[in-house]
Amino acid sequence: MKTRHKLKGLSWGHRRASGALAALTTAFNRQYPDVDLVWQDRTLAGFEHHDLGDVAAAYDLIIYDHPFSGDIARRQLFLPLDNALGDLASSGRFVAHNLELYLYDGIQWGIPIDAASQHALVRHDVMESLGEVIPRNWEAVLALGHRLRARGLYLGSAFIKPHGGLIVAALMANQGAPWWDAERQDLRVDETVLRRALRQVNELATLCPPEALQWDAIELHEAMVARDDIVYASCVYGYATYGEADQRKRLGFAPFAGAQAPYEAGTAIGGTGIAVSAQTSEPGAALDFIRFLASDLAQNEIIPANHGQPALVVAWDNPQWDEAYNGYFTAVRSSLDQASVRPRIPNYIPFQNRVGMLVSEYLEGRMTDDEVCADIAGMVGANGL
Numbered sequence: 001m002k003t004r005h006k007l008k009g010l011s012w013g014h015r016r017a018s019g020a021l022a023a024l025t026t027a028f029n030r031q032y033p034d035v036d037l038v039w040q041d042r043t044l045a046g047f048e049h050h051d052l053g054d055v056a057a058a059y060d061l062i063i064y065d066h067p068f069s070g071d072i073a074r075r076q077l078f079l080p081l082d083n084a085l086g087d088l089a090s091s092g093r094f095v096a097h098n099l100e101l102y103l104y105d106g107i108q109w110g111i112p113i114d115a116a117s118q119h120a121l122v123r124h125d126v127m128e129s130l131g132e133v134i135p136r137n138w139e140a141v142l143a144l145g146h147r148l149r150a151r152g153l154y155l156g157s158a159f160i161k162p163h164g165g166l167i168v169a170a171l172m173a174n175q176g177a178p179w180w181d182a183e184r185q186d187l188r189v190d191e192t193v194l195r196r197a198l199r200q201v202n203e204l205a206t207l208c209p210p211e212a213l214q215w216d217a218i219e220l221h222e223a224m225v226a227r228d229d230i231v232y233a234s235c236v237y238g239y240a241t242y243g244e245a246d247q248r249k250r251l252g253f254a255p256f257a258g259a260q261a262p263y264e265a266g267t268a269i270g271g272t273g274i275a276v277s278a279q280t281s282e283p284g285a286a287l288d289f290i291r292f293l294a295s296d297l298a299q300n301e302i303i304p305a306n307h308g309q310p311a312l313v314v315a316w317d318n319p320q321w322d323e324a325y326n327g328y329f330t331a332v333r334s335s336l337d338q339a340s341v342r343p344r345i346p347n348y349i350p351f352q353n354r355v356g357m358l359v360s361e362y363l364e365g366r367m368t369d370d371e372v373c374a375d376i377a378g379m380v381g382a383n384g385l
Contacts (some may be wrong), residue, residue, distance in 0.1 A: 005035045005285040009061035013041035014218060016114070016241050017063065017272070020308025027302055028292050035285045037061075044216055047272075052077055060280040061289060063113065063272050067352065069104035069344035078275040081108045084287045088294040095316045096336045102273045104344050110275035111294055112311040114303070117339040118170050118267035119332040121156065121224055121233040121242075122252035134232070138171070138200060138259040141234045145207030148231055155207045156233035158220040159363055161356025164201065166268050167235045168359055171197040173340040174258035174266030179355075179380075180343040187343060187351065187380045191373045198362060198369045200259060204234070205363045213363055225249055237270045241307040243326030253331040265338035271311065351379060 011017045018041060025037050040059075042050065052068055056077040064072075072078050081089075089108065091099045095115045102110035122134060130151070135141045145155040157167070172178055177193035180186065205213065209230065212220065217237040224230045225247050234257045242251040255264035274293060276286040292298055299312040304321040315321055315329075322329045342348070358375055361367045 003034065005282045007035060007037040007060040007280075007282055007285055007289070008058070009037060009039045009063070010055055010059040011039050011041050011063045012044055012047040012272075014044065014239070015307040016239055016309055017041075019241075019306045020114075020303045023302050023306040024293060024298055027298070028289055031292065032285070032288055035288070037289065044218055056277040057279055060277055060282055060286045061274060062277060063274050064110065066101035066110075066271070066273055067342045067344050067348050069102060069109055070346040070348060072109050072275070073104045073107065074346045076278055078109045079278050079280070079283060079287075081111060081276070081287075081290065085111065085291065085294065088291060093313060094311050095313050095333075096269065096339065098269065098271055098311060101269065101271070101341065101344075102275075110273035111290065112271055113274050113293055114272050114309040115311045115316070115336060116238055116270040116272075116309060117256075117332070117336045118166065118235045118270070119238050119256050119264075119335045120254040121221065121236060121238070122254050123224060123228070123231050123249065124252040125249065126153070126228060126231045130231070132231070134254045135234070135257050137257050137261075137263045138234070141232070141257050142200075142203055142207065144232060145204070149207055152229065154209050154230045155204065156220050156224055156230040156236075157204055157208045157212050158215045158217045158233075158236050159205060159208075159213045159360060160216050161360055162352050163216055163236070163356065164359040164363060165352065165356035166237075167201050167204075168194070168197045168355070169342070170235055170256065170267045170340075171200055171259055172266075173268070174256070174263070175260045178266070178340050179376075187345075187348075189373075189377055189380050191377060194373050194376065195369050198359070198372060201359070202363060202369075213360065221251065224251055235267065238328070238332055240309045240325040240328040243328050244307065244324065250326045252326055253328050255332060256335040262338060264334045267335050267339045268342050269336070269339035271309075354379060 091097050098112045135144050172193050175193050177190035179189050221239050221242045256267045280286050299310040300315040303310045358372045362372045
């Protein structure tokens with residue numbers, strides 16, 4: 001009788017993840033019938049913020065966000081994958097070369113399983129009924145927003161931390177002043193551009209529903225599908241599944257509309273990766289699943305057929321999936337390909353969370369832009385990161 005191998009995986013609670021993982025696990029079990037793999041979900045906030053130390057102690061397979069890489073490397077939380085992937089680890093297979101997002105200190109700590117960045121959402125049906133066109137840049141976004149408000153309609157956005165802060169980050173990078181040095185992995189801040197980006201986001205917030213101040217990306221997508229008064233969102237982490245035919249109103253998608261040409265460039269790249277805990281008692285079975293997940297079968301057949309958002313070029317270039325997701329892959333590709341990379345240094349996530357909180361307080365009128373700039377400059381200058 002074969003030994004049963006038991007694995008626990010940690011994902012996040014949305015069908016972009018859970019729908020794809022259920023189908024992947026079923027297909028994996030056909031090849032590896034002696035492995036029992038059970039997934040548990042956490043919230044989007046947990047995925048974005050939660051420290052990975054206790055997670056690595058409790059799970060074998062972990063889906064995570066690449067800015068945690070510095071903490072992972074410093075604490076040796078995951079197994080290095082460099083010798084486990086073979087030809088699957090070719091950077092050119094992955095859209096926007098996002099395999100490198102999970103590389104830190106020369107070690108591959110995880111691999112991308114889906115790809116995303118900030119971009120625009122569109123209710124094409126409402127836009128067309130109004131005779132409006134998709135705005136190309138930030139100035140046109142705000143002009144559209146003022147015309148919409150005159151009709152009792154809204155722009156959309158997600159501002160709850162870290163989302164508002166990352167819109168500021170995207171605008172700063174688009175205007176040539178990201179808050180990080182990608183080569184040195186140092187944090188930096190240009191206060192002039194930061195103040196300008198804060199004011200740009202503040203004007204955006206005045207053109208959105210008040211409840212957007214408490215929305216994350218998923219809640220924004222849900223609202224734009226359920227309601228007919230939110231017409232366009234300029235900068236949000238995208239969920240292709242909201243373009244599928246089973247939605248009440250299928251969302252459309254467009255590139256980020258930045259403040260400076262190239263307008264689609266500068267967004268803070270997102271997506272998700274998967275890794276194997278260094279504390280797993282089943283490294284062989286866990287690595288088998290990682291290799292399966294990186295295969296063309298998984299990425300170009302199973303994931304996009306089950307509400308997922310693949311990471312391989314072959315899937316992003318597949319017209320079948322572009323049509324199924326209402327043009328998502330062609331619409332946002334330019335923003336993904338020109339996205340900026342957030343820092344992956346140790347302790348970066350607390351900085352991102354703090355910036356997100358400051359931006360929220362600013363948009364709620366509880367801080368001035370001078371106070372926000374001073375606080376962020378103080379964090380960078382303290383050199384605690």
